[in-house]
Amino acid sequence: MAKLLAKPEVSLKDHLLQVAELAKELSSQLGLSADLSCRAFLAALFHDLGKATRDFQRYMRLLGEGKETEARRLKPRVFPHALASLNFVFLTEKVLFGGPFLATGAVLSHHSPLGGDLYRTWEARPEYEDGLRELITCLIGKLKSIMDKFPDLERDLKTVRGIPPLLLLEKANFQREGRRFSLRGLLKEAPQWGFARVKAVLRLADWLVSAGKKDPGELFLKNGRRAVEDHFRCRNLSPYQFQRRAGRLSKESLALRAPTGSGKTEALLLWAGEAERIVYLLPTQATVNAMYQRLRKIYGPERVGLAHGHASYILHRETEEDLLWERLSSSVFAKPVTVATIDQFLLACLHGRHWEERLTLSASAHLVFDEIHSYEPYTLGLLKEALNDFPGKYLAFASATLPKTLLRMFPTAAFMEAEDRFFSRRRHRLVPVHRFLKENLPEIISAAKKGQKVLVILNTVLEAQEIYRLLCKSYSGPVHLFHSRFVFRDRLAKESMVKEAKAGTILVSTQVVEVSLDISYDVLFSELAPLDALVQRLGRVNRRGARPPAKAKFFTLVGEGSKRVYPKGILERSRSLLENLSEIPQEREWVDAVNRLYEEIVRTESFQEDFELGRQTLREIRETLGCYTIDLADEELRARFATRRGTPSVEVLPETFLTEAWTLKDRKEGWRLVELLVPVPIWWLRTFKDWFYPSEDFGLFVTRLPYNPEEGLLTPTGDGTPEGYELW
Structure with missing residues (x-):
């Protein structure tokens, strides 16, 4: 009788025993309860029993003999081994522990997310190899070693193989709290944290063994x-x-x-x-x-x-x-x-x-x-x-x-x-002025000519690009631009470059610099922003406070784009708080001012609505899904699968990189395609249709908008901008 295989060079018995032992160690180190630990051990011990089907074993032998073409032809017809394992793990869990059937759910979904349609089309009954009986006897021996009392399961496990797994999953009826459930329904309604822990231990142990890593200390x-x-x-x-x-x-x-x-x-x-x-x-x-x-x-x-x-x-x-x-x-x-x-x-x-x-x-x-x-x-x-x-x-x-x-x-x-x-440090000298930043370019250039590293921060990409062009025309020294609309490769390069800027450099940026770059420049020129954002901007100038207070000039007149970026009223309130600070404030003054601003913000109707919407969204999704993984093919669920409410963006490929993208594809280096992508507001695709078109070859949109590594992706003309949006 041929040895049952888990992989062409690995026996099924050895694989199951190795995963089970690792699962036992992981359960202990992750602090699982005794009940969850036993269920995780059962799941690991039985998770690949379904590989003992005749078609799976034939598939393994073909791979082992190097007959990959035949193996590929056979693979779509191979009965899913996770489903073929269902009957054995369910019966054992039911007899040994009863519900909830956490090990059963973990085994069923250990290669695919648990969901309402998982394996729904596999109605047949799998044909098992004769060696399954001997393997089950061995595995039961391992289960007995962790159980005080153990019923005679061998006969039942050998007969349950005759039931089509999908029939058990869909048609068997279970009573719970006066309601009737299918087994699939019971798996969905199981305790979420218990299911998560059992499945996590199973998969982590399986992945570690498959990667040749036998020590859970890896984690x-x-x-x-x-x-x-x-x-x-x-x-x-x-x-x-x-x-x-x-x-x-x-x-x-x-x-x-x-x-x-x-x-x-x-x-x-x-x-x-x-x-x-x-x-x-x-x-x-x-x-x-x-x-x-x-x-x-x-x-x-x-x-x-x-x-x-x-x-x-x-x-x-x-x-x-x-x-x-x-x-x-x-x-x-x-x-x-x-x-x-x-x-x-x-x-x-x-x-x-x-x-x-x-x-x-x-x-x-x-x-x-x-x-x-x-x-x-x-x-x-x-x-x-x-x-x-x-x-x-x-x-x-x-x-x-x-x-x-x-x-x-x-x-x-x-x-x-x-x-x-x-908190008593005084790192900055504040100069708020009621003007537009654009009107102050000569002072910016003058500071750079004196050898200072100058940081200029605008609230929108459009304005940052405009200021960058004007500075480049009037200043012969190094001027760099940093914002969110560079392709990934250029953005990474710019992050490295601006960290090592030399004296006389001007860096023009948007608010992405606030929590993105670990830099310390000499002087700041910034548009007005919410007070907590201004604190972050100041943190990029005289960062350690090792020098005398650095000048930080804030321009309180801002364009319509800025007013679209930030919630209504927050800029005006921030301006008022800013103007009441000392000229050279201590850090503690900033903390107190931000506290006052936040106290006002959280009382606003818009904050409370958005905050409660976030809580409600997570609550409802969890209640809807139970132990299921979210199905992003469901349009309603997909619309709620977001962690932020701002304008969503989508990555597109500038047409100027199309030839390079094809070269990467031909070289089998598709993983590098991300280097050439740039995010844009998703509404641009609907509004500026002439500038974008889909590419089936790359599975994304290509844009005809001009792109260059100095300025990034240029903004389309404002014609046709929908009401409520701003080109920023």
Whole structure:
């Protein structure tokens, strides 16, 4: 009798036993209850039993013999092994534990998201190999080793193979709380956190074994505190008093207020010094990329993962490890330290793909929400609702200003600030003027000619491009432009270039610089913005406060584009608060002013509506989906699968890069296509139809809008702009 195979070179028995042993260790390290641990062990032990079908074994043998063409022809007819495993795991879980059927749901969905249509077309009864009986006997022996009492299941397991799995899934009736359910319905209504944990353990164990990694320690941080302390020593630094205090609070949730340049990140890492896992969440891809590089230097490249919309590209470009494992482990937060956008966490809370692994691993981590002040009310509402029943024990919320309203919104066991000396710093000399920034170009050029590094911040891309052109005409020194409408490759290059700007450089930027770039320029010229945004802009000038107060000139007259970007009334109120500050304010004055602004903002009807909408959206999606993963083919659900309410954007390919895109495709380097894409407001595609057309070859829209690496994508003419929108 031929040996049953899990892979061409791996026996099915060996694979199941290896995954089960790893699942047992993972359950322990992730702190699963005894009941969940046993269910996870059962799921791991039985998850691939369905590979003992005749067609799957034939498929394995063809691959092993190098007959790939025949194997490809056979593959579509191979009965799904997760479905073929259903009868065995369900019967065993029912007899040993009863409902809820968490192991059953995990096994059924271990290769595909759990959903209402999963395997709905596979009505046949799979044909099993004779060796299945012997394999079941072996696996039951392993189950007996973890159970005090064990019924005689062997006969039932050998007979249940005759039932078509879909019949069991769809037609069997179960009574619960006076209602009748199919098995599929019971799986949907199971406890979400229990299902998530059992499935996460199963899949993590399966992925680790398949990647040849037999040690669950791959997922956990060892000696994290020592790594941070070594980081201080290598830089000949000693932790500040507030950083040491943070390190003593590692078993509590923390709210931290620390000004820019005071060592906030190091304080958070010391707080997480005893953590077995760290998930560090930030608002933008640029901030995540920068923190990813920073933490790799502290903890080691192999310990740090990256998760955001373009993470696969970054990992493909930089990693020398097993790329498939690196991408997968990073995307599900499985690395000991993960740096991600907050969107990745919230999409998991909305039951996006891999939500089970992301939430399970987040719950076992020290979870950091940095720059918490920067999120819109809808996003804060999502987060508030997500954390209501979040089982994680260790959360940290941090910001330079951290308004009291956010402290009330996200209460923690401990609140602390950096030392008073950081809040008494006077790093900037404020010069608010009631003019347009455009009227002040000679002063900007004069500062650059004196050898100063000059930062100029506009509120819209359109205005930034205009100012950049005017400065280039009048100044022969280096002038750079940075905003969101560069192709990804150019944006990465610009991030590196502006960090190392030489004396006499002028950097023109939009608000993307606020939380994107770790730079320290000499003087600031900025349009008026909300007060908390101005604090972030100031943080890019005289960052460490090592020099005398740097001039920061704010222009309180702004165009219509700025008024579209920010909520009604917030600019006027920010101007009033700004003008009441000292000429050379202490950091504490900024904190107090931002507090006053936030107290007013949260009372507005628009804030409350958006905040409650975020909470309601997450609540309703969870109630609708149960244990299902969101189906983005459902138009109504897709419309609500968003973490921010602003104008949605879509990535397009500038026509000027079309030839290069074809070259990448021909070279089988399609992963690099992201280098050539640029985001635009999605309404542009509807309104400016002549400038965009779909490409079936690349699965995206191509734009005829002009593009150059100095200015980025140019804006279409304003003709036909719909009411309520602004070309910015």
